[in-house]
Amino acid sequence: MNDGPPTIWEWVARNWDTGRVGSIKDLLGDHLVMSLVPIVAGLVLALPLGLASVRWRWLYQPTAGLFNVIYALPSLPVFMLLISVTGLSKTTVIIPLTFYAMAVLIPAVVDGLGSVPDHVRQSAVAMGFTPLRRLVRVELPIATPVVLAGLRVVAVSSISLVSVGALIGQGGLGMLFTRAYQNPFMPPVVVGIVLIVALALVADGLLVLAQRLLTPWVRARRAS
Amino acid sequence: MTWLGDFFGDPANWSGPGGIPMRLLEHLEFSVLALLLAALVAIPLGLLIGHTGRGGLVVVVSANLSRALPTLGLLVMFVLLLGTASIWPVIIPLVLLSVPPILVNTFEGIRGVDPELRDAAYGMGLRGGQVLGRVLVPVALPLILLGLRLSAIQVVATTTVAAYTGLGGLGRFVIDGFATKDYASVVGGSVLIVLFALVVQLGFTLAQRVTVSPGVSRRLKTR
Numbered sequence: 227m228n229d230g231p232p233t234i235w236e237w238v239a240r241n242w243d244t245g246r247v248g249s250i251k252d253l254l255g256d257h258l259v260m261s262l263v264p265i266v267a268g269l270v271l272a273l274p275l276g277l278a279s280v281r282w283r284w285l286y287q288p289t290a291g292l293f294n295v296i297y298a299l300p301s302l303p304v305f306m307l308l309i310s311v312t313g314l315s316k317t318t319v320i321i322p323l324t325f326y327a328m329a330v331l332i333p334a335v336v337d338g339l340g341s342v343p344d345h346v347r348q349s350a351v352a353m354g355f356t357p358l359r360r361l362v363r364v365e366l367p368i369a370t371p372v373v374l375a376g377l378r379v380v381a382v383s384s385i386s387l388v389s390v391g392a393l394i395g396q397g398g399l400g401m402l403f404t405r406a407y408q409n410p411f412m413p414p415v416v417v418g419i420v421l422i423v424a425l426a427l428v429a430d431g432l433l434v435l436a437q438r439l440l441t442p443w444v445r446a447r448r449a450s
Numbered sequence: 451m452t453w454l455g456d457f458f459g460d461p462a463n464w465s466g467p468g469g470i471p472m473r474l475l476e477h478l479e480f481s482v483l484a485l486l487l488a489a490l491v492a493i494p495l496g497l498l499i500g501h502t503g504r505g506g507l508v509v510v511v512s513a514n515l516s517r518a519l520p521t522l523g524l525l526v527m528f529v530l531l532l533g534t535a536s537i538w539p540v541i542i543p544l545v546l547l548s549v550p551p552i553l554v555n556t557f558e559g560i561r562g563v564d565p566e567l568r569d570a571a572y573g574m575g576l577r578g579g580q581v582l583g584r585v586l587v588p589v590a591l592p593l594i595l596l597g598l599r600l601s602a603i604q605v606v607a608t609t610t611v612a613a614y615t616g617l618g619g620l621g622r623f624v625i626d627g628f629a630t631k632d633y634a635s636v637v638g639g640s641v642l643i644v645l646f647a648l649v650v651q652l653g654f655t656l657a658q659r660v661t662v663s664p665g666v667s668r669r670l671k672t673r
Contacts, residue, residue, distance in 0.1 A: 407530070
């Protein structure tokens with residue numbers, strides 16, 4: 227009774243863990259690495275740049291302008307131009323995605339710190355907080371919701387953008403799309419799209435959860 | 451750098467259906483077509499939903515969901531479903547992906563207009579349509595243009611990727627060059643696409659300067 231083309235479930239079962247390179251499990255792992263590294267690296271790099279832009283206002287315009295331009299560059303040609311530097315490796319995909327992430331996160335950090343009410347900042351000073359302690363204990367927590375909103379955008383778009391890397395052979399689950407195109411066959415395309423969207427939704431959900439845990443006062447205030 | 455010389459110096463790259471001018475025109479054609487169709491759907495819909503306030507949640511959710519959709523997967527899916535007899539199997543996903551940014555920003559732009567401003571317009575005797583056209587749209591214009599710009603960025607990038615599924619345009623130099631290990635073509639094509647994207651970005655920045663009312667953009671000091 228197994229004469230027709232395999233159903234999606236049969237195809238998934240057969241290709242989930244073949245033990246060879248390119249099984250779905252393998253691609254999923256690659257995909258996670260290639261999307262998580264830019265998200266984390268983007269945040270780690272955007273924080274100091276955002277802080278510097280708040281401390282020295284003149285820095286913000288040129289930084290934001292530069293990253294606005296970078297954000298407008300299509301990913302595929304950027305991957306291609308990077309190949310001569312970093313080769314056909316995951317790094318070639320990770321570097322541009324990190325820059326796209328910074329383009330979203332730097333303004334988020336600046337806006338987040340800008341959302342700290344002046345009287346709160348002054349109270350902290352009056353209570354004897356040193357500038358560093360004020361930043362860590364007062365300003366950054368208040369900025370968290372805005373930064374996390376940016377991080378949600380970054381997480382979802384990084385996860386879907388990784389698949390373009392398939393065109394240089396480094397696309398995580400995106401490899402399912404190129405494989406399905408070369409050897410016309412629908413199940414891999416559907417599985418790829420579903421898994422990528424599911425990953426994005428999970429990442430988004432985790433960040434919403436993180437926001438609830440990190441900023442309990444937001445909900446408390448709404449409830450009262 | 452010799453790759454760039456090889457690519458741009460080769461007279462064969464400057465003529466015929468596979469030449470730079472033709473590919474550039476194709477890229478422009480597909481991008482403009484997709485953006486125009488998307489704007490025709492998204493702007494009226496965004497204005498309507500923003501003005502009436504109904505269906506806002508659907509707009510926001512669809513915008514978030516569309517960001518998660520992998521462009522390459524969507525392109526391959528449509529081509530496998532509809533074949534490659536015409537350009538439409540590729541244009542449809544291009545349009546689908548560029549609707550949400552315009553829609554959500556138009557909606558947010560109209561929603562975000564100060565209610566006092568809206569009430570003042572009604573108080574002056576303007577009707578619903580007039581309030582929308584003379585007050586809400588001009589005030590929301592920066593966000594509407596932002597939506598168009600984000601969409602244009604997306605369309606230029608996706609048109610490049612769409613060369614993989616057989617669409618013409620500048621992406622051909624990159625995709626074909628990569629497949630045949632012709633790196634002069636890959637690098638030359640990539641540089642062309644980057645320049646194209648920068649010109650589009652610049653165009654939208656200028657359009658914003660020209661069309662947004664000085665009172666709205668605060669270039670005019672009122673206080």
